[in-house]
Amino acid sequence: MINITIDGKKVQVPAGSTILQAAQTVGIHIPTLCHLDLHDIKMVNQTASCRICVVEVEGRRNLAPACATPVAEGMVVHSNTLKVMEARRTVLELMLSDHPKDCLTCAKSGECELQDLAELFNIRNIRVSGTSMSTYKKDISPSIIRDMDKCIMCRRCETMCNQVQTVGALSAVNRGFDAVVATSFEAPLNETVCTYCGQCVQVCPVGALTEHDSTWEVVEALNDPDKIVVVQTAPAVRAALGEEFGLEPGSLVTGQMAAALRRLGFDYVFDTDFAADLTIMEEATELVDRLTRHLNGEDVPLPLLTSCCPAWVNFIESQYPELLDIPSSARSPQQMFGAIAKSYFAEKLGVRRDQMVVVSVMPCLAKKYEATKFEDDNNQDVDYSISTRELANLIKRMNMDLKELPEEDFDDPLGESSGAAVIFGKTGGVIEAALRTAYEWVTGETLENVEFEDIRSTSYGLKVAHIKVGDLTLNIGISSGLGNARALLEEIKAGNPNNLHAIEIMACPGGCVNGGGQPYAHGDMKKIQARQAALYREDCGKPIRKSHENPSIKKLYEEYLVKPNSEKAHHLLHTQYTA
Ligand code: HC1
Numbered sequence: 001m002i003n004i005t006i007d008g009k010k011v012q013v014p015a016g017s018t019i020l021q022a023a024q025t026v027g028i029h030i031p032t033l034c035h036l037d038l039h040d041i042k043m044v045n046q047t048a049s050c051r052i053c054v055v056e057v058e059g060r061r062n063l064a065p066a067c068a069t070p071v072a073e074g075m076v077v078h079s080n081t082l083k084v085m086e087a088r089r090t091v092l093e094l095m096l097s098d099h100p101k102d103c104l105t106c107a108k109s110g111e112c113e114l115q116d117l118a119e120l121f122n123i124r125n126i127r128v129s130g131t132s133m134s135t136y137k138k139d140i141s142p143s144i145i146r147d148m149d150k151c152i153m154c155r156r157c158e159t160m161c162n163q164v165q166t167v168g169a170l171s172a173v174n175r176g177f178d179a180v181v182a183t184s185f186e187a188p189l190n191e192t193v194c195t196y197c198g199q200c201v202q203v204c205p206v207g208a209l210t211e212h213d214s215t216w217e218v219v220e221a222l223n224d225p226d227k228i229v230v231v232q233t234a235p236a237v238r239a240a241l242g243e244e245f246g247l248e249p250g251s252l253v254t255g256q257m258a259a260a261l262r263r264l265g266f267d268y269v270f271d272t273d274f275a276a277d278l279t280i281m282e283e284a285t286e287l288v289d290r291l292t293r294h295l296n297g298e299d300v301p302l303p304l305l306t307s308c309c310p311a312w313v314n315f316i317e318s319q320y321p322e323l324l325d326i327p328s329s330a331r332s333p334q335q336m337f338g339a340i341a342k343s344y345f346a347e348k349l350g351v352r353r354d355q356m357v358v359v360s361v362m363p364c365l366a367k368k369y370e371a372t373k374f375e376d377d378n379n380q381d382v383d384y385s386i387s388t389r390e391l392a393n394l395i396k397r398m399n400m401d402l403k404e405l406p407e408e409d410f411d412d413p414l415g416e417s418s419g420a421a422v423i424f425g426k427t428g429g430v431i432e433a434a435l436r437t438a439y440e441w442v443t444g445e446t447l448e449n450v451e452f453e454d455i456r457s458t459s460y461g462l463k464v465a466h467i468k469v470g471d472l473t474l475n476i477g478i479s480s481g482l483g484n485a486r487a488l489l490e491e492i493k494a495g496n497p498n499n500l501h502a503i504e505i506m507a508c509p510g511g512c513v514n515g516g517g518q519p520y521a522h523g524d525m526k527k528i529q530a531r532q533a534a535l536y537r538e539d540c541g542k543p544i545r546k547s548h549e550n551p552s553i554k555k556l557y558e559e560y561l562v563k564p565n566s567e568k569a570h571h572l573l574h575t576q577y578t579a
């Protein structure tokens with residue numbers, strides 16, 4: 001252990017720690033705009049590019065960046081001297097001299113780390129002059145808006161995209177005031193390998209990367225007397241929306257969220273969880289079918305890969321076209337919901353599909369892009385997908401405080417769901433939900449303990465578990481984060497040495513609870529764990545915990561779809577992948 005002193009406090013930390021880490025252990029918060037320590041996924045953005053975290057180290061002439069300076073025995077550090085404060089102020093002024101001053105209309109206003117520091121340092125005028133503003137064209141994709149004039153070259157997005165997600169869509173270009181993180185040849189995002197996972201948006205400290213907001217389109221639909229507006233809410237939203245209203249991470253606000261949506265004017269308040277149960281019906285059928293044929297000696301594509309995460313689907317389509325026969329053909333719950341709402345439910349109401357507007361509330365930004373891919377008769381199944389943050393904004397815009405609202409239920413029939421559906425929002429949840437159903441279908445026995453502890457994990461790496469299903473042992477892989485997904489796909493390409501039968505893949509580390517559209521977690525993985533725990537709590541409290549026991553799902557098959565994987569189910573609920 002190494003002993004140092006910071007601002008008069010004695011600190012003992014392991015050798016190799018940085019001054020920044022040492023300060024954190026004794027509650028000294030040294031500001032930084034570029035550093036990002038995702039220790040749960042063993043990834044640190046240590047570019048030391050912003051120079052906000054500089055400190056004085058006794059015996060050294062120059063200020064040292066706390067994030068990149070290792071501790072040494074006996075070191076004496078000062079984080080708040082006049083010299084340090086002046087240096088931080090100058091750095092901030094330099095950044096602001098090359099930064100648009102449109103805070104009033106910036107999508108990140110109120111969440112911007114640069115704005116927070118400008119406020120903290122009471123920057124009221126910028127003394128640096130003679131600099132030129134860079135001018136880049138805004139890049140507008142269906143999911144993400146890139147405004148590179150606001151890039152401060154912290155390079156957190158680059159770390160996220162290249163090292164955590166291994167997508168490689170972003171890298172630093174140019175020098176001096178023109179330096180930004182860009183796509184190759186500065187192509188628009190929609191012409192690159194970007195998956196729209198939104199993890200770069202989660203970590204961007206300023207307004208350079210933000211979601212493509214659709215709240216006004218939703219408000220207009222809600223105020224159109226000729227439209228029936230239906231909303232669906234993803235599993236992970238209920239575990240994070242409360243944070244936008246000052247509630248603790250992990251607060252469940254399912255009932256208040258339903259009440260808020262009703263008061264916003266939605267005609268039907270439904271739940272994506274209903275469609276998650278439907279997904280299990282289709283996906284578990286596919287899994288059991290492939291396994292049965294495999295056991296009969298047929299050459300079938302295994303392992304089956306889950307297909308509900310659109311960023312993951314984008315990833316495999318662009319990076320592993322040779323493996324496109326292994327994902328389940330089931331569409332995601334968001335899309336199954338849209339297809340069923342605009343067919344089965346529209347028919348029940350006696351309205352045409354173009355009289356109905358389907359809005360989804362998602363923790364994810366890739367869902368916005370996914371929504372554009374599925375349509376019938378030039379009419380999208382899901383018209384608008386808004387993020388958890390956008391919903392919070394809408395609720396506040398309508399002068400409501402979520403905390404003050406009563407708890408209400410979802411509407412029937414597309415609002416009923418099982419506990420299995422709720423845990424979709426956490427890494428491992430989709431495969432656990434599938435196992436709850438597949439177990440009973442394969443063995444013909446009742447599954448008494450529905451909690452598959454062996455596949456549950458709070459870590460963000462790869463997990464392999466071996467689950468007994470009757471006489472069978474199923475080898476299950478679980479991965480969140482696209483870097484981990486890549487490792488699993490490489491393993492499959494190498495001949496599937498672990499003989500995996502099914503794999504769940506979610507693009508965001510920890511699953512949808514950590515999606516690009518969730519309240520900003522600022523790299524705090526404890527928040528993500530609290531959201532995960534909340535979903536398990538909701539599952540525990542549900543009277544029905546298996547997808548195939550959801551009465552509204554049973555009725556949907558009886559009245560409309562006939563049976564899982566039927567011709568009608570295939571037409572409405574399945575898809576084909578394209579490279
Ligand atoms: Fe997800 Fe899914 S779980 S993809 O993570 O399968 O976004 O929450 O809605 O569609 O249900 C996201 C979450 C979500 C879908 C479901």
Ligand code: SF4
Nearest residue numbers: 161194195197198200
């Ligand atoms: Fe990379 Fe994901 Fe951002 Fe696209 S959305 S640039 S894949 S981190």
